[in-house]
Amino acid sequence: MTVADILTIIFLVTGCFLFMTGSIGLVRFPDFYTRMHATGKSDTLAVLFCLFGVAIYHGLTLDSIKLVLIAVFVFIANPTGTHSICRAAFRCNIKPWTRKKGK
Amino acid sequence: MESFFLGVCLFLCLLVLPCLYRAIVGPTVIDRMVAIGAIGTKTLVILVLMGFLYKRIAMFIDISMVYAILNFISTLAAARYFEVKGEI
Amino acid sequence: MDKKNATHRTHTYSPLTAYHPIFSQRRIEQVRHFALAFVLLFLFWLLLSGHYDIFHISIGIFCCLFISYTSGDFLFLHIGAGDTHLIIPRLLMYIPWLFYQIVSSNIHLVKLVFSPINRLNPRILPYQVKLTNGLSLVTLANSITLTPGTITIELEDNTFFIHAIDDASANDLLTGEMENRVDKVFLPIAHTKKRSREMLAAEADNLIVKTVVRLFTPFIQIYALYVIAHGHYSPGGGFQGGVILAAGIILLSLAFGLKKTLTKITERLIVMLSSLGVLIYGGIGLLCLLLGGNYLDYKELDILLNIGIPQARSMGILGVEIGVGIAVMACMISIFYDIATAGDLPDHNQSVDENIESFNPGDSN
Numbered sequence: 001m002t003v004a005d006i007l008t009i010i011f012l013v014t015g016c017f018l019f020m021t022g023s024i025g026l027v028r029f030p031d032f033y034t035r036m037h038a039t040g041k042s043d044t045l046a047v048l049f050c051l052f053g054v055a056i057y058h059g060l061t062l063d064s065i066k067l068v069l070i071a072v073f074v075f076i077a078n079p080t081g082t083h084s085i086c087r088a089a090f091r092c093n094i095k096p097w098t099r100k101k102g103k
Numbered sequence: 104m105e106s107f108f109l110g111v112c113l114f115l116c117l118l119v120l121p122c123l124y125r126a127i128v129g130p131t132v133i134d135r136m137v138a139i140g141a142i143g144t145k146t147l148v149i150l151v152l153m154g155f156l157y158k159r160i161a162m163f164i165d166i167s168m169v170y171a172i173l174n175f176i177s178t179l180a181a182a183r184y185f186e187v188k189g190e191i
Numbered sequence: 192m193d194k195k196n197a198t199h200r201t202h203t204y205s206p207l208t209a210y211h212p213i214f215s216q217r218r219i220e221q222v223r224h225f226a227l228a229f230v231l232l233f234l235f236w237l238l239l240s241g242h243y244d245i246f247h248i249s250i251g252i253f254c255c256l257f258i259s260y261t262s263g264d265f266l267f268l269h270i271g272a273g274d275t276h277l278i279i280p281r282l283l284m285y286i287p288w289l290f291y292q293i294v295s296s297n298i299h300l301v302k303l304v305f306s307p308i309n310r311l312n313p314r315i316l317p318y319q320v321k322l323t324n325g326l327s328l329v330t331l332a333n334s335i336t337l338t339p340g341t342i343t344i345e346l347e348d349n350t351f352f353i354h355a356i357d358d359a360s361a362n363d364l365l366t367g368e369m370e371n372r373v374d375k376v377f378l379p380i381a382h383t384k385k386r387s388r389e390m391l392a393a394e395a396d397n398l399i400v401k402t403v404v405r406l407f408t409p410f411i412q413i414y415a416l417y418v419i420a421h422g423h424y425s426p427g428g429g430f431q432g433g434v435i436l437a438a439g440i441i442l443l444s445l446a447f448g449l450k451k452t453l454t455k456i457t458e459r460l461i462v463m464l465s466s467l468g469v470l471i472y473g474g475i476g477l478l479c480l481l482l483g484g485n486y487l488d489y490k491e492l493d494i495l496l497n498i499g500i501p502q503a504r505s506m507g508i509l510g511v512e513i514g515v516g517i518a519v520m521a522c523m524i525s526i527f528y529d530i531a532t533a534g535d536l537p538d539h540n541q542s543v544d545e546n547i548e549s550f551n552p553g554d555s556n
Contacts, residue, residue, distance in 0.1 A: 175407075
């Protein structure tokens with residue numbers, strides 16, 4: 001076990017944990033927009049963590065630079081996708097869930 | 104390390120199940136789209152890890168890059184479709 | 192346009208520019224855009240390629256020249272090429288802070304996921320900002336989407352409509368710290384206010400998606416060309432690269448509307464390209480046949496090229512990949528056009544008229 005290996009394990013486990021929260025949120029949350037919160041945010045960060053972890057394991061080569069490029073792409077593309085699909089839902093008059101009064 | 108990667112792959116495959124639940128149950132079509140998007144994101148990571156397992160990392164990275172692009176395009180396409188249609 | 196630039200950017204002014212129309216401000220601007228786009232794309236190509244011999248690098252230079260000619264302008268709509276070097280360091284300073292915010296927001300989200308649903312208190316709130324540049328608005332919108340429990344739902348002029356998941360997230364955003372930081376990042380281009388207001392007006396609908404797509408398109412195209420050119424080392428090849436090229440065009444028409452795409456990439460052009468692709472493929476095959484070999488027997492090409500059998504084979508494969516790539520791209524786009532207009536494309540000699548709405552799903556149902 002080298003330092004790089006340990007770092008990889010930490011990154012990947014964190015990424016997996018975030019993926020797990022995203023998935024659980026996707027199932028648990030009450031309406032479309034809140035589900036978007038769960039997937040849109042935690043998945044982005046999870047992908048970043050996983051790809052960085054793998055890149056660290058691979059060492060500094062052209063392939064790990066490509067991994068970072070994928071991470072950058074996801075980092076910009078994912079929020080855009082989240083925004084655009086939320087906007088579509090908003091324009092389709094999907095009402096956001098609100099907390100019941102008095103609880 | 105290989106077995107750890109394999110474990111992570113399996114764990115991510117397990118995590119596809121909740122998303123699949125949402126994709127099947129999801130009250131509206133757009134919920135299903137989101138669930139499929141989430142599955143796609145997981146697949147992207149699984150592909151990279153598979154590259155390490157098969158020792159063909161360069162090839163799998165190219166594939167996962169294309170996968171990321173296509174995932175983005177499919178989300179935008181769905182959003183655009185519903186936006187113009189105006190109802191779900 | 193020229194006058195406006197002259198008042199805003201005195202640093203590009205030189206005595207030469209005052210006299211000769213060739214050296215007008217606008218022309219200089221265009222050349223700088225082209226050069227910077229080429230440098231960026233070529234760096235991207237080098238990162239992707241991994242084969243640093245003369246053959247591959249010359250293909251790369253050719254591809255990058257082509258793409259920066261066709262879509263290099265996409266990169267510089269909201270900022271000029273002269274400002275890029277001012278923005279990038281500030282952006283790099285901004286990203287660690289953003290990353291910290293993202294991590295803290297995720298911790299918050301993890302807590303929410305594992306707590307009772309009643310902890311949530313979602314609502315939609317308007318949020319007015321004073322930013323003017325399109326790029327800064329997009330940066331802020333995406334940062335908001337990534338950080339504390341907030342998603343940008345709609346962006347109209349300077350007002351964001353934000354879906355906040357609970358009180359803490361909403362209050363966090365309303366302190367305005369993020370806006371100030373984004374404002375600081377784009378401070379050097381604050382002087383192009385008038386210009387960016389015009390652009391905002393032109394793009395008012397769907398600004399975020401349009402800007403992001405514009406930034407991605409040249410890189411996606413370069414990636415597609417890389418896949419085509421490295422067909423014999425990687426899983427790619429003509430088919431895959433052609434599909435990615437087509438995906439880039441489809442992405443453009445998703446963001447900007449089918450009508451605009453149809454005026455730039457007409458159906459006539461598509462038909463010509465698909466025939467050209469098949470012609471290249473079949474032509475190489477027939478050439479081999481004429482030179483005395485079998486169909487697509489590349490080693491016969493050596494008689495013409497005189498560079499040794501393995502190299503001739505490699506060139507032959509590359510030629511076939513290019514032909515296949517062009518044909519596949521054209522076919523994919525043509526299929527997309529047909530599906531998107533429900534088979535109701537106008538004739539190619541008649542201009543694109545009002546009755547095709549971009550994406551009319553009502554027809555296709």
